[in-house]
Amino acid sequence: MTAVAGVARAALTRAARAGDMAPIARPVRVATAARFVRVATVARLVRVATVARLVRVATVAAAAVLLASCAANGGSGGTADGPGGDTTGATPGGTATTAAPRSDATTRPPDGPPGAVPRRGEVKEIQATGSLPPVISSIPTKRKVVFLTIDDGWEQDPGFVQQVRDRRIPITAFAMRDAVEAKGPPDPAGGPGQFVGAGKWGYFRSLRDAHVPIENHTLTHPNLRLLGYDAQRREICGSSTIIRRQLGTRPTLFRPPFGNYNTDTLRAAKDCGLKSVLLWTATVQPGGKIAYQVPDKRLRPGDILLLHFRPNLARDFRVLVDKIKRRGFELGNLQAYLDATTTAR
Numbered sequence: 001m002t003a004v005a006g007v008a009r010a011a012l013t014r015a016a017r018a019g020d021m022a023p024i025a026r027p028v029r030v031a032t033a034a035r036f037v038r039v040a041t042v043a044r045l046v047r048v049a050t051v052a053r054l055v056r057v058a059t060v061a062a063a064a065v066l067l068a069s070c071a072a073n074g075g076s077g078g079t080a081d082g083p084g085g086d087t088t089g090a091t092p093g094g095t096a097t098t099a100a101p102r103s104d105a106t107t108r109p110p111d112g113p114p115g116a117v118p119r120r121g122e123v124k125e126i127q128a129t130g131s132l133p134p135v136i137s138s139i140p141t142k143r144k145v146v147f148l149t150i151d152d153g154w155e156q157d158p159g160f161v162q163q164v165r166d167r168r169i170p171i172t173a174f175a176m177r178d179a180v181e182a183k184g185p186p187d188p189a190g191g192p193g194q195f196v197g198a199g200k201w202g203y204f205r206s207l208r209d210a211h212v213p214i215e216n217h218t219l220t221h222p223n224l225r226l227l228g229y230d231a232q233r234r235e236i237c238g239s240s241t242i243i244r245r246q247l248g249t250r251p252t253l254f255r256p257p258f259g260n261y262n263t264d265t266l267r268a269a270k271d272c273g274l275k276s277v278l279l280w281t282a283t284v285q286p287g288g289k290i291a292y293q294v295p296d297k298r299l300r301p302g303d304i305l306l307l308h309f310r311p312n313l314a315r316d317f318r319v320l321v322d323k324i325k326r327r328g329f330e331l332g333n334l335q336a337y338l339d340a341t342t343t344a345r
């Protein structure tokens, strides 16, 4: 150990002489010296020396600068996960034979939000309609990445939460109060449920704890086109209020029931503090079958898929996720991608 440190120190001193610098005085210079050491193939011996740690700090700092634009304008909590998460992923501990390679920049820490995050410049800007929130059906990217969203909340199978948590699957949930609280008859399309309303808001707290953003899908699931502005506003603001009260989080996305909306919906969504109205490009049927809303009937980069909290969701979900991966698509972190569509502006 001391011999190793001695080699490092000797190399550093040589580097210091050659480079005309004060040894150990400034971290940046020490890092430069250590890079010299690495070139001389000594670096893998200096794991225990503080020099190696400084190299890592310098490398991570450079990576953070590169990634800063992805996360800088996030604002709301929990989405600016790029640089912070990457730094922990870049310290393998134990066997650090070289400085962190670039590929470590995409390594996720085990406890951060799951899902692929956009690369710099990957995502195009999404145009807002005047001052109203933009209506988004898909994310403008060429990368093979798709996004999973799940609506309503009738069926509350704890196995599904466990699956999302254990497999680190990125999803976004749009909670509808009457479904979550099991008021009225559940969605007949779901068939007889085993866990209808079983966990109420506690179920959504578990999802929240598994890094699932809980977003706004109204109180009672009306066709908003049939309602005036005031009634729409009551449905939308009421949903945000109850989510905030029950979960302590503030929704930023709104999904109109049935995908039906008009200008009053956009005004109400804006007045209730929501940033985007989110639609979808394909729905997922029982059995994990994808029903496309586009003529070419295949997954496309940036697609947003819509599922429902239905019986057998855990099983169907497994089929779906495996299918998506077999087709060479990643699952994206929707919030990080949406942030990128606005920072592109």
Ligand SMILES: [Zn+2]
Residues within 6 Å of the ligand: 151, 152, 176, 217, 221, 257, 258
């Ligand atoms: Zn719905």
